[in-house]
Amino acid sequence: MFKTRPIDRYIKQATAGLPRLERIDTAAELRVNLNLRIKELMLEGHTPEEAELLVVKNMGDAASTNRAFIFNRFKLSIGWLLVSASIFGGAGFWLFKTSNDARSENLNSLIAASNINGEITKETLENLNNELYFVKVDDGLGNDFAINVTDKSYFGRKIYLLSEQSKIQPILVYPR
Amino acid sequence: MNSSQKQLDLDLVILATLEQAPLYGLEIIKEVQERTNGALAFKEGSLYPALHRLVKLGWVLTEWQPSTTGGAPRKYYQLSDSGISALKKKKLEWNTIRNALDSLITSMIGV
Structure with missing residues (x-):
């Protein structure tokens, strides 16, 4: 059975819950940058496994990153909701x-x-x-x-x- | 430092870093470390949500570009016109805060 790599686990956890296209785009971006980091660490003498673990560790808590992604969406949605409410509320008040x-x-x-x-x-x-x-x-x-x-x-x-x-x-x- | 203050700082850091040229994620982190002599360090994981937020705000534009050094394409970030305006505003805010703190600290040292 395949053992999931730390980088895959991190990316999956960090991007969970995002809309499909956004998740694919974000996962691709994270993978590119994490792989570049891994290569750099390998050039410094780390083994691939060490490099991968270090890179994932440097990224911090995947759940926190995921919460930040989700929170951004939520906050911006709320923002637009408030803007819409203001516009419609203002229009309603004007009519009233x-x-x-x-x-x-x-x-x-x-x-x-x-x-x-x-x-x-x-x-x-x-x-x-x-x-x-x-x-x-x-x-x-x-x-x-x-x-x-x-x-x-x-x-x-x-x-x-x-x-x-x-x-x-x-x-x-x-x-x- | 509360969360909104931290957000102000991180937004300012990212926008200021992108002021010179479009960069991809890893380059942004390296640029920040280099320009601040390592004084400003943040978890890489916090960079990407912040970048996405700035993109959604319309302050930053993105484009996948082929790598110039080989390897996979990279997602480059660059300031939009509204991002340039936001950066100017944030610089002013930051200067105000810095001057206020300088005055406060100087007066305290004077005591």
């Missing part, structure tokens, strides 16, 4: 913020559109015509007005607009 800004703009528009008593009149509501969804406004007198706003979160909810004059206007939102 944009949506919130749009909602604020709508509310501000509505509030700004209210008259001096804080009341939202049919005429002012009709001027807010660039939005996506209808909003039903109850002015407390049984009169409903339809306007459009962009914020889906208002669906089916009664909300209240507060003007600077603290006039409360409940509005009910529903999809178009």
Whole structure:
């Protein structure tokens, strides 16, 4: 039965767990450099066996080298994961913020559109015509007005607009 | 010295060694020993994972080339443009640390 050479054992252990192509490339590189070292030591008078053992010993712990290879991959993957999360998270936050800004703009528009008593009149509501969804406004007198706003979160909810004059206007939102 | 400091040092050592010319693994180790008169010695096993990390960072490029002295082809490493930039940055960082330590040690000796 073949006895595995120390250099083979080292290379196998050091490159274990790496993706196939990376493992082959790394193993080839290690083998070339280790063999060069062995030749140098043989020229210094060591036997092939001695040279091989010394070279492997100089490489240090194969398991540590392997952990470093694996850790590099893991760390870089985590790095990319974090970068991706940052990008997508940032994009998500931007969309959320944009949506919130749009909602604020709508509310501000509505509030700004209210008259001096804080009341939202049919005429002012009709001027807010660039939005996506209808909003039903109850002015407390049984009169409903339809306007459009962009914020889906208002669906089916009664909300209240507060003007600077603290006039409360409940509005009910529903999809178009 | 913590692990990130050691990593900073090893990255700097490798990048600085590759600054002059492309080298293969064994040459890098010999070059480091020669240029530092043997003062900087590290286990050869730690070199290859570090080189691979630098390759993945895009700081170092690799190419298998035929041996000029016979024998098997060797995997040569050379700095990329981003590697050159990284080296400049690391040199600055190192100078800052060295100056800070020099100041500290000098003031302590003065006491």
